[in-house]
Amino acid sequence: MNYKFSARISTLQPSAIREILKATSSPDVIPLAAGNPAPEAFPIEEVRLISQSIFENRPVEALQYGVTEGYEPLRKRVLENVKSKGIGKNFDNILITSGAQQVMDLAVKVFCNEEDTIICETPSFIGSLNCFRSYRLKLRGVEVEADGINVDMLEKVLKEEPNVKIIYTIPNFQNPSGATMSLEKRQRLYSLAQKYNVMILEDNPYGDLRVEGEDLPTIKSMDTDGRVIYAGSFSKILAPGIRVGYAVADSTIIGKMTVGKQTSDVHTPIFNQMLVEEWMAKYDFESHIKKIQNIYRDKLNIMSDLLDSELSDIFTYVKPQGGLFVWCKLPDSVDMMDFCKTSAQNKVAIVPGTAFTVEPNEKSNHVRLNFSTPSNEKIVKGLKILSQVKKQFI
Amino acid sequence: MNYKFSARISTLQPSAIREILKATSSPDVIPLAAGNPAPEAFPIEEVRLISQSIFENRPVEALQYGVTEGYEPLRKRVLENVKSKGIGKNFDNILITSGAQQVMDLAVKVFCNEEDTIICETPSFIGSLNCFRSYRLKLRGVEVEADGINVDMLEKVLKEEPNVKIIYTIPNFQNPSGATMSLEKRQRLYSLAQKYNVMILEDNPYGDLRVEGEDLPTIKSMDTDGRVIYAGSFSKILAPGIRVGYAVADSTIIGKMTVGKQTSDVHTPIFNQMLVEEWMAKYDFESHIKKIQNIYRDKLNIMSDLLDSELSDIFTYVKPQGGLFVWCKLPDSVDMMDFCKTSAQNKVAIVPGTAFTVEPNEKSNHVRLNFSTPSNEKIVKGLKILSQVKKQFI
Numbered sequence: 001m002n003y004k005f006s007a008r009i010s011t012l013q014p015s016a017i018r019e020i021l022k023a024t025s026s027p028d029v030i031p032l033a034a035g036n037p038a039p040e041a042f043p044i045e046e047v048r049l050i051s052q053s054i055f056e057n058r059p060v061e062a063l064q065y066g067v068t069e070g071y072e073p074l075r076k077r078v079l080e081n082v083k084s085k086g087i088g089k090n091f092d093n094i095l096i097t098s099g100a101q102q103v104m105d106l107a108v109k110v111f112c113n114e115e116d117t118i119i120c121e122t123p124s125f126i127g128s129l130n131c132f133r134s135y136r137l138k139l140r141g142v143e144v145e146a147d148g149i150n151v152d153m154l155e156k157v158l159k160e161e162p163n164v165k166i167i168y169t170i171p172n173f174q175n176p177s178g179a180t181m182s183l184e185k186r187q188r189l190y191s192l193a194q195k196y197n198v199m200i201l202e203d204n205p206y207g208d209l210r211v212e213g214e215d216l217p218t219i220k221s222m223d224t225d226g227r228v229i230y231a232g233s234f235s236k237i238l239a240p241g242i243r244v245g246y247a248v249a250d251s252t253i254i255g256k257m258t259v260g261k262q263t264s265d266v267h268t269p270i271f272n273q274m275l276v277e278e279w280m281a282k283y284d285f286e287s288h289i290k291k292i293q294n295i296y297r298d299k300l301n302i303m304s305d306l307l308d309s310e311l312s313d314i315f316t317y318v319k320p321q322g323g324l325f326v327w328c329k330l331p332d333s334v335d336m337m338d339f340c341k342t343s344a345q346n347k348v349a350i351v352p353g354t355a356f357t358v359e360p361n362e363k364s365n366h367v368r369l370n371f372s373t374p375s376n377e378k379i380v381k382g383l384k385i386l387s388q389v390k391k392q393f394i
Numbered sequence: 395m396n397y398k399f400s401a402r403i404s405t406l407q408p409s410a411i412r413e414i415l416k417a418t419s420s421p422d423v424i425p426l427a428a429g430n431p432a433p434e435a436f437p438i439e440e441v442r443l444i445s446q447s448i449f450e451n452r453p454v455e456a457l458q459y460g461v462t463e464g465y466e467p468l469r470k471r472v473l474e475n476v477k478s479k480g481i482g483k484n485f486d487n488i489l490i491t492s493g494a495q496q497v498m499d500l501a502v503k504v505f506c507n508e509e510d511t512i513i514c515e516t517p518s519f520i521g522s523l524n525c526f527r528s529y530r531l532k533l534r535g536v537e538v539e540a541d542g543i544n545v546d547m548l549e550k551v552l553k554e555e556p557n558v559k560i561i562y563t564i565p566n567f568q569n570p571s572g573a574t575m576s577l578e579k580r581q582r583l584y585s586l587a588q589k590y591n592v593m594i595l596e597d598n599p600y601g602d603l604r605v606e607g608e609d610l611p612t613i614k615s616m617d618t619d620g621r622v623i624y625a626g627s628f629s630k631i632l633a634p635g636i637r638v639g640y641a642v643a644d645s646t647i648i649g650k651m652t653v654g655k656q657t658s659d660v661h662t663p664i665f666n667q668m669l670v671e672e673w674m675a676k677y678d679f680e681s682h683i684k685k686i687q688n689i690y691r692d693k694l695n696i697m698s699d700l701l702d703s704e705l706s707d708i709f710t711y712v713k714p715q716g717g718l719f720v721w722c723k724l725p726d727s728v729d730m731m732d733f734c735k736t737s738a739q740n741k742v743a744i745v746p747g748t749a750f751t752v753e754p755n756e757k758s759n760h761v762r763l764n765f766s767t768p769s770n771e772k773i774v775k776g777l778k779i780l781s782q783v784k785k786q787f788i
Contacts, residue, residue, distance in 0.1 A: 001591075001619045009504045009650050012657070039454040047457065048449035055442035060433040063441065063633035098492055098637075098659040105658050109528070110403045114508065131657035134503070197395075225395045239457035241664035243492075256403050263406070263525035264499050264658060265492040270635035272663055 008136050030382035033349035035175065035324055036373040038299065041292040042239050043279065050278045054271060062271040068262045069254075070096025070246070071273035077280050078232070078246050086221035087230055093254040095261065098268045100205050100245035102261070103231035104128045107166065107201050107247070108135045110256040117164045119157055119198075121149050123327075123356030123364065125175040128168060128203065138163075141358030144174055146318050148181025151188045158196040166199045167192075171219060173206040173323025176356045176368040180321055183216050190222050198227075205233040208289050210322035211297035226250035234276050236324070237289060242272045296322070299371040302379050310387040314394055324372040327353075330365045334393045340367060342389050348382045402530050424776035427743035429569070429718055430767040432693065435686040436633050437673065444672045448665060456665040462656045463648075464490025464640070465667035471674050472626070472640050480615035481624055487648040489655065492662045494599050494639035496655070497625035498522045501560065501595050501641070502529045504650040511558045513551055513592075515543050517721075517750030517758065519569040522562060522597065534558075535752030538568055540712050542575025545582045552590040560593045561586075565613060567600040567717025570750045570762040574715055577610050584616045592621075599627040602683050604716035605691035620644035628670050630718070631683060636666045690716070693765040696773050704781040708788055718766040721747075724759045728787045734761060736783050742776045 054062050069075065079094045088094075097103050104127075112118065114136040120129060122141030132139055140161060142153045149169060158164060167189065171181040181189070193200050202219045220230040230248040238244075247257060261267070279285075303326060304319050315328035330336050340352045353364030371379055448456050463469065473488045482488075491497050498521075506512065508530040514523060516535030526533055534555060536547045543563060552558060561583065565575040575583070587594050596613045614624040620643070627639040641651060655661070673679075697720060698713050709722035724730050734746045747758030765773055 001621060003505075003644075003646060005504050005650055006507050008507075009654055012653050034459075036459050039458065042454065042457045044449070044453040044457070048446075048453065051445050051449055052442075055438070055445055059438040059442065060436065061635075063436045063438070063635045064433065065428070065430050065629075065634045098663075101660050102658065110399050111397075113400050113402075127657065127660065134654065134657045227395060235459075240459045241455075241457045243659060243661070243663040250397075252397060256399055259406050260403055260528065263521065263528045264496065265637060266495045266521065267637070269492075269637045269663055269666055272666070 008134050012130060012134055028347055030348045030378050030385070031373045032369045032382050033351045034370055034373045037236050037240060038292075038295055038372050041295050043283065043288060046279060046283050047239070047275065050275055050282070054274050054278065058274070062274055064270070066267045066270040066273075068258050068267045070094070070268060071270055071277060074273045074277040077277055079248070081280070081285070082230075082232065082248055085218070087218055088220075088248050089223065091226050091250050092248050093251040095247045095254045095257050096268050096273055097245045097247060097261065098265055099235060099240070099243040100203065100231045100233035101127055101131065102264070103229070103245055103247040104131045104168075104201065104203065105264070106257040106260045107229045108132055108137065109260045110253065111199055112137055112165045115163070117161045119154065119161075119164055119167045120358050121169055121174065122358035122362065123176050123353060123366070124168070124358065125170060125203070126355055129356075129358060132168070139358050140164075141362065144177045144179050146179055148174070148179055148185045149189065151185050151192065154189065155192055158192060158198070164196065164198045166201050168201045168203065169219070170203045170205075171216075172204055173209065173320050173325075175206070175323070176325050176351070176353070176366075177327045178318065178320030178323055178325050180216065186216065186219050187222065190219055190227075193227055194225070200228045201231065202228055203231045205231070205236055206323040208237050209293065209296055209324065211293050211300055213321045220248060226253070229253060237292065238276060238279060242275060244268060244272050244276050296324070296372060299376060299379060300326070302376055303369065303371040303383065306380065306383040310383060311390060314390040324370055326369045326371065328367050328369060330367065331394070332365060334365070336365045336367060339389070339393055342392060343386060346385050346389050348385045348389070402528050406524060406528055422741055424742045424772050424779070425767045426763045426776050427745045428764055428767045431630050431634060432686075432689055432766050435689050437677065437682060440673060440677055441633070441669065444669055444676070448668050448672065452668070456668055458664065460661045460664045460667075462652050462661045464488070464662060465664055465671060468667045468671040471671055473642070475674070475679070476624075476626065476642055479612070481612055482614075482642050483617065485620050485644050486642050487645040489641045489648045489651050490662050490667055491639045491641060491655065492659055493629060493634070493637040494597065494625045494627035495521055495525065496658070497623070497639055497641040498525045498562075498595065498597065499658070500651040500654045501623045502526055502531060503654045504647065505593055506531055506559050509557070511555045513548065513555075513558055513561045514752050515563055515568060516752035516756065517570050517747060517760070518562070518752065519564060519597070520749055523750075523752060526562070532557075533752050535756070538571045538573050540573055542568070542573055542579045543583065545579050545586065548583065549586055552586060552592070558590065558592050560595050562595045562597065563613070564597045564599075565610070566598055567603060567714050567719075569600070569717070570719050570745070570747070570760070571721045572712065572714030572717055572719050574610065580610065580613050581616065584613055584621075587621055588619070594622045595625065596622050597625045599625070599630050600717040602631050603687065603690055603718065605687050605694055606715045614642060620647070623647060631686065632670060632673060636669060638662060638666050638670050690718070690766060693770060693773060694720070696770055697763065697765040697777065700774065700777040704777060705784060708784040718764055720763045720765065722761050722763060724761065725788070726759060728759070730759045730761065733783070733787055736786060737780060740779050740783050742779045742783070
């Protein structure tokens with residue numbers, strides 16, 4: 001039969017990246033396109049022991065239905081942990097989600113009607129952009145500079161647009177640009193949100209992956225009036241396959257998000273939540289973070305050294321202080337899409353910058369390179385291939 | 395600050411049942427309100443062994459990101475399994491979801507615009523009804539009779555309502571009524587959906603929990619034109635806490651639902667999917683089902699024997715042929731809400747029938763009793779208490 005799909009889904013395209021990943025998933029392709037954490041960063045032995053202990057000692061709890069808010073001991077532990085970083089005032093509460101992606105979904109579910117506006121950095125994480133599109137929101141892009149969102153442009157859009165409900169931002173090692181928002185811009189962004197009375201959705205999946213420089217305060221830590229919904233994730237510091245994330249926000253908001261989550265997936269799997277809780281309780285969380293920072297520092301350095309020595313005549317980039325990605329600009333003379341296709345033909349998968357733009361027809365001459373997924377050897381091999389590929393373009 | 399929430403969430407109330415469960419979660423309350431599977435039905439030892447083997451042999455696969463469609467070996471195995479029951483034509487495909495609840499969410503996400511109509515049995519499962527409400531759909535209820543939905547009334551509504559997109563039904567051991575739809579009504583429902591060109595969302599979480607009588611063909615097995623979205627679940631036959639369900643539908647629909655799922659939670663946790671797959675592969679699925687059918691048959695018989703001997707002067711009911719619930723009607727002279735409150739005060743949690751009605755002001759003089767959660771001893775104790783409580787009402 002001929003199906004008539006909803007308006008929200010008819011215009012939505014599958015994530016270009018996930019499609020690229022599928023197309024280039026064969027083992028002989030060098031994966032500079034994905035955003036997968038390095039497998040060597042997974043605490044495998046710890047996970048094995050914890051899972052054994054859970055199914056030996058508390059199997060029924062792990063397998064039975066739980067409450068939508070999340071596994072209570074995990075909620076407490078995460079809240080303690082973020083409070084030690086200045087996140088979470090007395091009015092705040094926590095919701096455990098099925099990955100941080102669900103925080104974006106629930107935030108717009110509870111705050112936005114169709115046709116409302118959400119301001120996004122452009123470029124930005126396609127998973128979030130598509131989520132907002134799926135609610136039929138109007139997306140307005142504000143460019144990301146080397147030190148974060150262009151705040152003057154942000155104010156201009158806030159002035160122009162009557163129905164802005166949320167500003168969505170990834171302040172640390174932004175995906176895909178790698179940019180980290182300066183302290184001044186964080187403060188200014190918060191003030192602007194106050195002035196124009198809009199919410200802030202702060203997405204911080206990479207915050208712990210700093211490999212250089214000093215941590216900056218989260219916007220949530222400046223939140224005096226319950227305006228910030230903070231999205232955290234265990235995907236990058238523990239493992240993404242377990243799908244455990246969380247939202248920190250004012251209790252009223254968490255209440256509404258809980259109602260929203262109830263109708264989406266009832267609750268996040270209990271075993272997965274117990275696993276995270278026991279891992280945080282039993283192991284040295286901070287030293288694990290240091291360990292993975294070391295892994296990513298090495299990988300980033302390997303990539304950036306080669307970018308400097310082999311590819312500086314075709315790529316311009318600002319070395320990120322953390323995260324998983326390097327955002328490389330091609331000269332105007334180079335056809336970006338063509339470059340990506342030729343790379344793929346040569347068995348190196350990279351993502352075209354247009355995958356991340358807020359406007360569908362927005363131009364981009366960037367490509368995103370990921371350094372977390374490939375082994376160190378594959379990073380070297382991949383960049384050597386790109387330095388061959390480039391010869392066809394310059 | 396004063397929040398202005400979206401229209402969809404402002405009108406949505408938290409599930410009355412989940413709230414009752416929270417209020418009556420203390421261990422001295424007898425839980426006849428929940429819908430939890432019996433803990434003794436969980437294959438704990440098998441789950442323990444499988445989880446050990448996964449984290450020993452394939453830890454990286456279990457912890458890394460996966461594709462949105464689901465873990466390929468599980469998709470294949472489930473499709474094989476449902477095909478052996480006549481579900482799934484050549485045009486069909488499968489999507490692994492985060493519990494069956496997500497199938498409802500994705501089905502309306504891809505098919506319904508705000509203000510579209512969905513026809514539901516009334517009473518029906520509150521989790522689904524609230525999900526539909528969260529999409530701002532118009533819900534039209536059609537009464538459930540002892541042999542399933544009233545098909546004449548269904549046709550009347552289909553004639554009246556211009557924008558019906560979906561008929562939502564739980565044909566087997568319906569929640570809360572316990573009713574099983576007759577074969578004739580299944581065929582008639584499918585024909586009506588054809589005649590009025592609407593989709594059918596067939597929710598079958600309890601299908602394997604038949605304790606009496608013969609299996610009837612699913613509506614999906616009659617689906618010649620790709621009109622049925624079938625929702626299956628491992629919650630009741632393996633464990634609900636792992637949150638693994640699935641949709642079987644035409645490939646085009648599964649494609650759209652996959653795009654919808656990408657923006658909701660990226661994918662269902664991989665470990666959880668591997669667990670289900672290995673369990674299906676290694677263990678005798680059919681004999682496990684027989685085992686849990688035996689558990690539930692005993693529980694149902696204990697409950698229904700006591701209903702007959704102790705409570706027949708206050709409860710009228712039709713004994714269900716399976717599932718988890720007995721739907722009991724109180725005499726018109728009894729105030730149903732009052733009865734539920736008095737029961738709760740006497741430490742027996744039951745659910746008022748109004749929790750399941752499609753229209754908010756729809757009357758109900760039923761209560762729902764669950765026999766899967768409490769131990770056999772607690773069923774006896776709970777019903778003895780109810781037989782004391784009743785004295786205040788008749």
